Amino acid sequence: MLATMTLDDELAGLPAFLVKSEAAKTLRVSQRTIERLIARTELIAFKVGGQTRIPRASIREYLLRNGTGPLEELDDVGKDDA
Numbered sequence: 001m002l003a004t005m006t007l008d009d010e011l012a013g014l015p016a017f018l019v020k021s022e023a024a025k026t027l028r029v030s031q032r033t034i035e036r037l038i039a040r041t042e043l044i045a046f047k048v049g050g051q052t053r054i055p056r057a058s059i060r061e062y063l064l065r066n067g068t069g070p071l072e073e074l075d076d077v078g079k080d081d082a
Helices: 007-011 020-027 031-039 056-066 071-076
Strands: 046-048 051-055
Touching (some): 007 056, 020 031, 020 051, 020 056, 031 051, 051 056
Antiparallel strands (some): 046 051
16 A cells, blocks of 8 residues: 655654745745745744744645645545535
């Protein structure tokens, strides 16, 4: 049986709070894109000692809202309410 990774499995190895470069690497975008997402409040961020921190949960929420890939269909967003 082929093992499939869920979104939570994929994000589990990340620190609880990422700096912009880590978030960019995770999402495979530029740091400037991360800055734009923060400016548009699509990602939650705060500063610690002048350095921007992005909660891993914010990355997860962003992917759930905007993702289109498998990763177990992004943890079955919109599951049946049955």
